[in-house]
Amino acid sequence: MLLLVQYTLIFASVLMLVALGGCFSEHSGVINLGLEGIMVIGALGGALMMRALPNSWAALPTILVVLLGAVVFAVAYSALLGVACINFKADQTIVGTALNMLGVAAATVLVKAINTAADPNNVSSEIQYVEAKKKFLVNIAGFEFNWFMLIAIIMLVVAYVVLYKTRFGLRLMACGEHPQAADSVGINVYKMRWAGVLISGVYGGMGGICYILAGVSLWKFENGVAGFGFLALAVMIFGQWKPTRIALAALLFGLFRALSNVYFGFPFLVALNIPGSVYNMMPYLISLVVLAFTSKKSRAPKAEGIPYDKGQR
Amino acid sequence: MKKNLLKNAAVQSLIASLLCIVLGLLLGFIVLLFINPSGAGEAILAVVKNFWNYSRANLQAKNFGNTLVKTAPLLMCSLSVLFAYKVGLFNIGAAGQYVVGSCACLYAALAWHWSWLPCLLLSIVVGGVYGAIVGLLKAYCNVNEVISGIMLNWIGLYTTNMLLATVKEPTSPYTLHLKTDATQAMLPTLGLGKLFSDNGNVTIAIPLAVLIAIAIMVLLDKTRLGYELKATGNNKNAAKYAGMAEKRNIILTLIIGGALAAMGGAFLYLTDFEQWSVTQSSVPGMGFNGIAAAFLGGLNPIGTIFASYFIQHITSGGAFVDLSKYSSQISDLISSLIIYLCGFVLFIKYAINMGIAKSEEKAKQKAAAADEKGGAK
Numbered sequence: 065m066l067l068l069v070q071y072t073l074i075f076a077s078v079l080m081l082v083a084l085g086g087c088f089s090e091h092s093g094v095i096n097l098g099l100e101g102i103m104v105i106g107a108l109g110g111a112l113m114m115r116a117l118p119n120s121w122a123a124l125p126t127i128l129v130v131l132l133g134a135v136v137f138a139v140a141y142s143a144l145l146g147v148a149c150i151n152f153k154a155d156q157t158i159v160g161t162a163l164n165m166l167g168v169a170a171a172t173v174l175v176k177a178i179n180t181a182a183d184p185n186n187v188s189s190e191i192q193y194v195e196a197k198k199k200f201l202v203n204i205a206g207f208e209f210n211w212f213m214l215i216a217i218i219m220l221v222v223a224y225v226v227l228y229k230t231r232f233g234l235r236l237m238a239c240g241e242h243p244q245a246a247d248s249v250g251i252n253v254y255k256m257r258w259a260g261v262l263i264s265g266v267y268g269g270m271g272g273i274c275y276i277l278a279g280v281s282l283w284k285f286e287n288g289v290a291g292f293g294f295l296a297l298a299v300m301i302f303g304q305w306k307p308t309r310i311a312l313a314a315l316l317f318g319l320f321r322a323l324s325n326v327y328f329g330f331p332f333l334v335a336l337n338i339p340g341s342v343y344n345m346m347p348y349l350i351s352l353v354v355l356a357f358t359s360k361k362s363r364a365p366k367a368e369g370i371p372y373d374k375g376q377r
Numbered sequence: 378m379k380k381n382l383l384k385n386a387a388v389q390s391l392i393a394s395l396l397c398i399v400l401g402l403l404l405g406f407i408v409l410l411f412i413n414p415s416g417a418g419e420a421i422l423a424v425v426k427n428f429w430n431y432s433r434a435n436l437q438a439k440n441f442g443n444t445l446v447k448t449a450p451l452l453m454c455s456l457s458v459l460f461a462y463k464v465g466l467f468n469i470g471a472a473g474q475y476v477v478g479s480c481a482c483l484y485a486a487l488a489w490h491w492s493w494l495p496c497l498l499l500s501i502v503v504g505g506v507y508g509a510i511v512g513l514l515k516a517y518c519n520v521n522e523v524i525s526g527i528m529l530n531w532i533g534l535y536t537t538n539m540l541l542a543t544v545k546e547p548t549s550p551y552t553l554h555l556k557t558d559a560t561q562a563m564l565p566t567l568g569l570g571k572l573f574s575d576n577g578n579v580t581i582a583i584p585l586a587v588l589i590a591i592a593i594m595v596l597l598d599k600t601r602l603g604y605e606l607k608a609t610g611n612n613k614n615a616a617k618y619a620g621m622a623e624k625r626n627i628i629l630t631l632i633i634g635g636a637l638a639a640m641g642g643a644f645l646y647l648t649d650f651e652q653w654s655v656t657q658s659s660v661p662g663m664g665f666n667g668i669a670a671a672f673l674g675g676l677n678p679i680g681t682i683f684a685s686y687f688i689q690h691i692t693s694g695g696a697f698v699d700l701s702k703y704s705s706q707i708s709d710l711i712s713s714l715i716i717y718l719c720g721f722v723l724f725i726k727y728a729i730n731m732g733i734a735k736s737e738e739k740a741k742q743k744a745a746a747a748d749e750k751g752g753a754k
Contacts (some may be wrong), residue, residue, distance in 0.1 A: 097523060142718070154720030157467045157523060158672060162720060165665055165713035167704055170408070176704035184701060224436040274647050286706075294527040301524065345535040348528040352514070355528075360517040 066195045067326045076311075076318030077216035078275045082296035083303060083310045084223045085267025090305060091227065092260025093240040093253075095369045097160025098145050099268050100293025102138050102168025104285070106269025108171045109137025111283060112178075114196035123199040130196070130273060136270025139262050141167070148243050150254055153371035164293070179372070192282040200277055210272040219267065223248040223309045225276040236260055240365030243372045253372045271296065279325060289350065292352055296323070298351035304363045318346075321347045383729055390675030392536035394684065397673060398411050399401030401715035405707060413702045420698045424708050427694035435574040443574030444686075444693045449586040450475065452685040454667025456593050457634040459676055461522075463597055464630040465610030470511050470526025471638040472664025473533035478504040478639025479646045480537035483653055487544035487560030493647055500643035501636045507533065508635020512628035522631070530660045542655045564647045582644035587682060589637070590711040594678040606630055619672070638664060640695050660735050666692065669712050672719035688712050 113133030303310030428440035461468035674681030695708030
């Protein structure tokens, strides 16, 4: 039971972080379908940091540096979305999809190259971080507290305050609702959209590194992040683009995701004799059903997905 | 006045696609330079050469055949993406529809011992139903087809793994060979294999896929249904106002899209070229590469034939790179770079048109200046 809570919380943290990233980007008017790829690249940045850092470092600087690595990689990567979709008015769906594929391919090629350079016989795309991972965990009476749970909550508060209590946040949201009106009162729509995309990179990168630290202590980059970026988008839609609701939605989705990891710990679930694959597909199935019921009265930002053209009024 | 060739939309698409390919290869080359500067040129060449890496003619022919075998399913997936895109829908679910199509034909072949035609038909039906789910959710529940498509990709993958686990080899995670356990389900070769130095995997799937591409073009450009579907894609509300059943059109599009992608699955797995691994934990890239091919082909069914071949050509070529220096995934890297660049196609066309307009303006001014001179005389 404790294990279930633990996994639920950590998966909810991942989903919440990434969904909040999507929330920033979409409120500024850019649909960020590339979150999956951004997560992979963020995870790569963090994993490379963990690989490079000596084990002798204390927990706090390690955590900060790893987080920084993930964020820097992911923000740089999300700039690819920004350039294409904001400056060149490219189709946001194509570019997002391309970023997802590029993320996995680039990470795989890079990690394999690093592994092969270190040991010519090693052609795997795995990075191990057994020691570094321990620094993220605090054992409280059998419950493995992960610092990311706290980071996720802090980032949630930050997102709420920035979006609703600052001039910047309100302006950002205006650009996603009616960019022409925002422009007419002197807001630079392009700048705001860039801000939205880059912030989604910050959140996506954190979510990515958090995801690969959730259960295992080595990551095979060929596998990407198994659709988590898209689950996060489902969380965001279910959360109606509002940070507090996103947090609740993330808990729900996290619970179902966690079940697939720990269902064999529950005698009554094992007794049902359902194949493991069913638990694996649960989060996706649930999100499909949830979306079917909630999308009708969707409160999506009105101008999302439409490239902003200053010449068009 | 001479007509400017660059003004032709088809020529512009071709230029844009070629530009994407060249830039994609160039960027790939730069990435390789960073990883290991000594072999970057050779690696890119190896990827581009693919089967020409072999020096013997019969091996070349055989491997050319192998590339074609995998081009057929890729072409089907990209047609699925293209068809939906013409109706304003982004069918990222093609990947999952391809998966359930593969599942249906393999299960029918191995568990029920059906022959190839019913297997293929079953795939088509299952894929159509799978696509219909996306369509229904989009039409009646306003669920974004990209999100639902992705969810269904994963659901399809896990369901397929579960089902096909009942018809796998006892000691490996792979499904049984059709060659040994279900010869009746193998697609007929009609002697096509002889052309590729007895490559038994070359079947009617390849010409069929090309024929279907042409059929899709006819359907989209020459029929009333195609017109209605495209109108729905351009403006859902206008189509509704004009008396078209926009909900039906959305669902129908995704049924056809699903059927096309699923047929792609059958086209690959009924040749016994590959076995399905029931332990795979990521959705096969075929559907995603289909997106690349559709956009690289300028969203034209005929262009897509060539684009699919190109994407598969470099994907197969990835196997020839020097594995001590790079991994075979560099071809994935290049094809994803190409898709990213395809996002800029609109801009490239805009730039071409701007260039033409500018030079025409100049020519006009010159002509006007010449006229003035003539008048002053």
